[in-house]
Structures are given as structure tokens and as C-alpha cells.
Amino acid sequence: MTSQSSRRNFLAVGLGLPAAGLASASSPREAATAPPSLKLLPDPPQGFRYRTLGKTGLKVTEVGFGCMITSDASVIEKAAELGVNCFDTARSYQQGNNERMVGAALKSRRKNVVLTSKTGARTKDAALADLDKSLSELGTDYLDVWHMHGRSSAAQITDDLLEAHAIAKKAGKIRFSGISTHGGQADILQFAAKSGKIDVVQLGYNFTMGDTLTAAIDAARAAGVGLVAMKVMAGGFRRTKPDSPQYAILKREGAMLAALKWVLKNPKLDTTVPSMTDMDQLDENLKAMSVPFGEADQKLLAAQLEHISPLYCRMCGQCQGRCPKGLPVADVLRYLTYAEGYGQFTLGREQFLELPEELAAVRCNLCPTCSVSCPNGVQVAQRLIRAQELFA
Amino acid sequence: MKTDSSRRSFLAAGLALPAVQPSARLSSPPKLQYRTLGRTGLKVTTVGFGCMITSDPSVIERAVDQGINYFDTARLYGRGNNERMVGAALKSRRKSVFLSSKSKNRTRQGALEELNASLRELGTDYLDIWYLHDLGRAEELTDELLAAQQTAKKDGKIRFAGVTTHGGQAAVVPAAVKTGQIDVVLSGYNFAMTKDLDPVLEAAHQAGLGIVAMKVMAGGTRNAPYYPTPAQLRDLLKRQGVMLAALKWAIRKPFIHTSVPSMVDTDQLDENIRAMSSPFTDADQSLLAVHLERIRPFYCRMCNQCDGTCPKGLPVADLLRFLMYAEGYGQFTLGRENFLELPAEVRQVRCNLCPSCAVRCPNGVQVARRLSRAQELFA
Numbered sequence A: 001m002t003s004q005s006s007r008r009n010f011l012a013v014g015l016g017l018p019a020a021g022l023a024s025a026s027s028p029r030e031a032a033t034a035p036p037s038l039k040l041l042p043d044p045p046q047g048f049r050y051r052t053l054g055k056t057g058l059k060v061t062e063v064g065f066g067c068m069i070t071s072d073a074s075v076i077e078k079a080a081e082l083g084v085n086c087f088d089t090a091r092s093y094q095q096g097n098n099e100r101m102v103g104a105a106l107k108s109r110r111k112n113v114v115l116t117s118k119t120g121a122r123t124k125d126a127a128l129a130d131l132d133k134s135l136s137e138l139g140t141d142y143l144d145v146w147h148m149h150g151r152s153s154a155a156q157i158t159d160d161l162l163e164a165h166a167i168a169k170k171a172g173k174i175r176f177s178g179i180s181t182h183g184g185q186a187d188i189l190q191f192a193a194k195s196g197k198i199d200v201v202q203l204g205y206n207f208t209m210g211d212t213l214t215a216a217i218d219a220a221r222a223a224g225v226g227l228v229a230m231k232v233m234a235g236g237f238r239r240t241k242p243d244s245p246q247y248a249i250l251k252r253e254g255a256m257l258a259a260l261k262w263v264l265k266n267p268k269l270d271t272t273v274p275s276m277t278d279m280d281q282l283d284e285n286l287k288a289m290s291v292p293f294g295e296a297d298q299k300l301l302a303a304q305l306e307h308i309s310p311l312y313c314r315m316c317g318q319c320q321g322r323c324p325k326g327l328p329v330a331d332v333l334r335y336l337t338y339a340e341g342y343g344q345f346t347l348g349r350e351q352f353l354e355l356p357e358e359l360a361a362v363r364c365n366l367c368p369t370c371s372v373s374c375p376n377g378v379q380v381a382q383r384l385i386r387a388q389e390l391f392a
Numbered sequence B: 001m002k003t004d005s006s007r008r009s010f011l012a013a014g015l016a017l018p019a020v021q022p023s024a025r026l027s028s029p030p031k032l033q034y035r036t037l038g039r040t041g042l043k044v045t046t047v048g049f050g051c052m053i054t055s056d057p058s059v060i061e062r063a064v065d066q067g068i069n070y071f072d073t074a075r076l077y078g079r080g081n082n083e084r085m086v087g088a089a090l091k092s093r094r095k096s097v098f099l100s101s102k103s104k105n106r107t108r109q110g111a112l113e114e115l116n117a118s119l120r121e122l123g124t125d126y127l128d129i130w131y132l133h134d135l136g137r138a139e140e141l142t143d144e145l146l147a148a149q150q151t152a153k154k155d156g157k158i159r160f161a162g163v164t165t166h167g168g169q170a171a172v173v174p175a176a177v178k179t180g181q182i183d184v185v186l187s188g189y190n191f192a193m194t195k196d197l198d199p200v201l202e203a204a205h206q207a208g209l210g211i212v213a214m215k216v217m218a219g220g221t222r223n224a225p226y227y228p229t230p231a232q233l234r235d236l237l238k239r240q241g242v243m244l245a246a247l248k249w250a251i252r253k254p255f256i257h258t259s260v261p262s263m264v265d266t267d268q269l270d271e272n273i274r275a276m277s278s279p280f281t282d283a284d285q286s287l288l289a290v291h292l293e294r295i296r297p298f299y300c301r302m303c304n305q306c307d308g309t310c311p312k313g314l315p316v317a318d319l320l321r322f323l324m325y326a327e328g329y330g331q332f333t334l335g336r337e338n339f340l341e342l343p344a345e346v347r348q349v350r351c352n353l354c355p356s357c358a359v360r361c362p363n364g365v366q367v368a369r370r371l372s373r374a375q376e377l378f379a
Helices: A002-015 A018-025 A030-031 A036-040 A073-082 A093-112 A122-137 A160-169 A185-195 A213-223 A257-263 A281-291 A296-308 A329-338 A345-353 A380-391 B002-014 B057-064 B077-097 B108-122 B144-155 B171-177 B198-205 B229-240 B244-253 B266-276 B282-295 B316-327 B331-341 B367-378
Strands: A050-052 A059-061 A086-088 A112-117 A141-148 A172-180 A200-204 A226-228 B035-038 B041-045 B070-072 B100-103 B129-130 B159-163 B183-190 B210-214
Touching: A018 A073, A036 B266, A050 B367, A073 A093, A073 A281, A073 B316, A086 A226, A093 A112, A093 A122, A093 B331, A093 B367, A112 A122, A122 A160, A141 A160, A141 A200, A141 B282, A172 A185, A172 A226, A172 A257, A172 B367, A185 A200, A185 A213, A213 A226, A257 A281, A257 A296, A281 B266, A329 A345, A329 B035, A329 B057, A345 A380, A345 B077, A380 B077, B002 B183, B057 B077, B057 B229, B057 B266, B077 B100, B077 B108, B108 B129, B129 B144, B129 B183, B144 B159, B159 B210, B171 B183, B171 B198, B183 B198, B198 B210, B229 B244, B229 B282, B244 B282, B316 B331, B316 B367, B331 B367
Parallel strands: A086 A112, A112 A141, A141 A172, A172 A200, A200 A226, B070 B100, B100 B129, B129 B159, B159 B183, B183 B210
Antiparallel strands: A050 A059, B035 B041
């Protein structure tokens, strides 16, 4: 109701008409069929839908903005101008340059948006130092949510770090505490449900995961934990080649939008933070808030799942510890996804080069057979060899 | 007719009959235009590919599929990661394309070490062209560096020697010709730059050098909300293809043998390829005129007239370029990293502390404002 009437006012203002007269047509249905003369105007802003981020009470747009790989600040500015109100970055993104850019882009709108950042620091002192740096780079005096970055087991949520969060809250530097997790999501969600000290969990969640996380998500929700979905596009992999069996279906664009809509049809997730690098992607993603998930989307996702099954790690964690050389298989697959799926070669390589030397030196083609088998069909040995060839 | 026959091929392919593979997005193979790159004799497509800001190797692969045959990178792009990506993308087609890289090292030994790193990262045993990167003045073209290029040639590591220059064309290009040892010049060249550049490049072309144009889009500015343009005008320029017009402008003269526009996605690639089949028109000319007015207060044309006029010693044109990377190209990190490599005393200058600015731009760039903006974003 509210959004309809404000749309109407907006149109009326644009035409210099008295708004009051128009406002008398009050039902949404009538409003949707606007008088023909109004159609001459450019499209009004996209419809936005909001959800409440768990016990934080923050009203967030269903589609937020993950800033990690964005290099063009104008895309972030545009998103904020259009009404996206949730933006996520991290201290480590783009060697520390991402926060600076996000801060510059959101500067004039800081009060109107929910801003989240993260640190991977493992001690209280290092984490708090990172937080101060995040605030100065972002040009703000508080974060709405501050995440412990990339935790894969509850054991990594130390009392030391929880204390850092308590100190930061008390100092007014952060409003809420969060954890982000790529692997071990179920463990982290259960921890957050029990601890009472965690307000938000940001988890990898997409159509490849089906129902695997349902129980853990329910537990976290029951405890009032706000849930942010990331990795919603399942690695991107936007393009198929003409020789692919899925090409006939996937040459039609829309699989990425379908993936985002798939996440949003689950009311248990409060918002999403898809990556966006240009205006076209922004425009496309915003549609997820007004166009429902349909049968055509289901078909696209089925084909996309076939397309990415040999390539995409679903982060189920079952391969953990299986490689006799000690390779962190899921991580290496993720780095390769950054290069090939997201189209961010440098990001993938830089993460690979941060592996300990003995792991970066492993060459999978020297193993006669690979003892890691993926329950979801990723061709592990072949993918790891590819990563070593590209990055090492 | 045409569509029918390509549809026919597509159906045939589906039936496993011998047929021409249809391209992924265009209904027929794009029309390509070739020129000879001066005395190198290389037959290059007039639209090449500048890889500096590309992060997605599949865009490069697709460019090769479409027939683009010249690719340019540099040792320092992407903090050393760009060459690795370009090498991986071109790998199986190395022999069918021309590949260039650059070193900014100013010593013989340092440059040759960088060349070895380039070859290793690119996964190749030779470069078609190896450039001395970013020469601003003729004196930077030293005998030592020329000797390094000759050594590399003799060792078979490079086929041809080149220089690149953003703003020093008037001095660097004639100096390069004079050495007799430089085969190719990679020069900033676009519709916003002075007309005096044409005779300089034409003379080099006459002397047998290959001429490659870079910075052909005059700073990009596809989105650039900082540039106070009414949204309608911005959309109009985009719709009518002002970036394509800029590229067509750059390659319309025969003394420009090829160009290396940046491309970050396949939409940009597909648009740029069209520059080889559609002529530069009056409509393009007026589009560029409107666009030039729009970017006047922001875009540095690299005329170098401000060189040395800042009493604090700021390299004004460089700073404006770094800001353009962030705002025009949409590459914030690239701009900031370049800024952070400046000497500390330069980074510490704050232009808003000067009561008035001594630097005057003959082309209307609002220098003090732009420099303050760069300091605010990057420092």
C-alpha cells in the first residue's frame, strides 16, 4: 500500500499534476493500471521488498550488495540511490582498498544504509585494530554488523574474539555481532543459535544446496539470529559454450536471476549480498524483488546445476582431511571458482598464493590416483590440477 | 537469407553433419579489418585488445575466437597477475596471435630480468613486441635500455622493440624514430587530444614504425556519476554508442595501425569489434563533440603543459590519470594503488591547503578540485 501510493506521488510530481487527485484511486490493483499518459515517463524505481534481520530489528532490502569484487564505485552509488540498503565488505577485500571505495560511494547515505564488514583476525587485539582501520577506511564511526570472517567450525569462535565483539559493542563501534562462514555452515549456525552472543550469520546458501542446511537454519532462526545469504549465484559460471549440452537452455540469460530468486523464495533468509560489477547486473538483480520464482526459473537452474556440477564446490565439507598431501580441497576449488566462475583471475591467484608454501607446491598430476571423491560430482583431481596450472 | 543459412548450419551441427560452427552470439563471423604494423610486417586487426583491467580470461578467449589477433599486457599490470591470466587465456593459440608486454624497469639488467618473468608468466618463449613502458621524456630512452632490447632480440626472446608514452609523444616519438632501433610506438591517441599529435604519429608511420593507439576512449566514463551529466544525456550517449564512436575515430586514419582498447566483458568486446566494419560518420563526430564538452572539466588530455607548474611538485597529469582509473574506468583499486606508489612527500600534499592553485589547464580541467578529490579518495 505504502509503496504504491508513494509511486503514485512520484509520478504525479514528475508530471506536475496535483497528487491528491490521483491518490483517490487507492487500491493497489487500480494503481498498477496507471492512466496511459503516465506510461510516457521513464520507468519508476523498481519495487523493493524488505525483511527484518532477525533480532537486530534492522529493515533490510531482500537484495543487498556484496562489494567484494566491485571495482566501479558508481555501481554502488547507483544501488544506494535506487534503494538498496544493505552493503557488505571486509577488511581484506582488494588488499584493503575495497572498504575505502565502499566508504566513498556511500558517504552521503551512511545513515540510510546497513553497512557490514569483517575481519579474519584471530586475536582480540588484532581484531580490534582491524575494526578501527575498517572504520577509518569506510569513513564512518560505526558498523551495523561486524563479522568474524570465514569461520568453518565453532572451535574458531574463541572467547577472545567474542570479547573483542563485546568491547566493540560497548564502545559503540559496532551495533551487532556476526559470523561469516563458507564451509561448516551447519556447525556455525548451531553455535550461533546456542551462544546468544551472535546476532547475525552470513552463510553460503544457494540452489545447489537443497535442504541440507534446513535444520541448522531453523535452529538459528528460532534463536532470533539474522541470516544473510551469500554465494547465492553458486559461483557464477555465467557463460556456457556452444558445445555444452546445456547450451540450448543456458544461452538464454537469466540463470543468475533465477538463482537469486531461488534464495529469496525461502522466507527464512533475511537478505542476500550478491556480487555486482556493473549496472546491468544491478538492474537484473533488483528484479528478484518483484518477479516471482517460476517454472522457467526451475528449468534454468536444473540446466545450470548440470553445467556446474563438475566444476562447482557446494561447500558440504565432506572432503575435508581426505587429501593425503593435506590440500584444503574446498578452498582451492573456491579460488578456481573466483577465476573461472566470477571472472576474477587475480583474486583467485592471490588467495592461492597465500597458501602455506608446502601446499602451494603440491602438484596433483604427480599422484597416481586421487583419494578425494566428491559426492556432488566435482572432478576434483582435474580441477586441482587446473588451479595449480593457473596459479602456482 | 543470411540468417536462414546460419540457422541451417546450426541445425546441421545439431545433427552431427559437417557444418560451420555458429558463433556464440553473433549470427555471422564479424568483419575484421587488418593493417600492417609498419616495418614489423605483422598483419594486425585494427582493433586489438588491451588486457590491463580485464579480470575475466573468457573475454580474451572469446576475442581470439572472434578473430582479434593483437593482445597487449605489461609486467606490472594486476600486480603481476595480468600476464599470467593472459598467458592462460591465449595458451593454445599463442602462434596465431601477436602478443606484447612491457617493462618499466630503467636498467638493462632489471629490464631483462623482467622480460624473463614476462615470458615465464605468459607461458611463451617469445614476445612479438616488447615495450619500454611509459616514457615521458626523450631522455628516458637511454642507450642502456635500447641495448637491452637488442640483446633480447638477439636471444630470440622478442621479435620487435617498442616504446610506450602517455603524454610525451611530441618528444618521445621523434626520439624513437631517430634511434633507428625502435620498431613500434604505443601512444595515447583519442578524439580529445590535440591535433598536433597527428603529424607526429604520421611522421613515425612514414619512417616505417608501427603505430598502436591506446587510451582511445578518452577515459571511459561509461557510468561516471561524478561527472555532473543529466542522466538522460548519459543514457543517450550510451545508447548511441559514444565509446564505439571514440574507437572508430581513433582507427579512421591509416597511420594508426591498430588500437588496444580495454574490455572487461563480452558486451564491450562485441561493441568494439563493430568498429572494424562500420565507418566513422558525421553522427559519430557530433556525438563525440557533445561527449567532449561533458568530460572537459575532468579529463586530462595529456598535453603536458602543466608539467612543473605545481609549486608543491605534484605530478598533476599522473594524479588526474589515477583519478580517471577510479572514476572513468571504474577501477578504484588500480587508481589507488598507483597513487600509493607516489613518493611520500607527494602523497602528503593536500591541495585544499593552498589558498589558490598555480596550475592552469588550457583545456579546462578543474585541476585543484580534481586533485583534492584524488587526495580524498586515495590518500
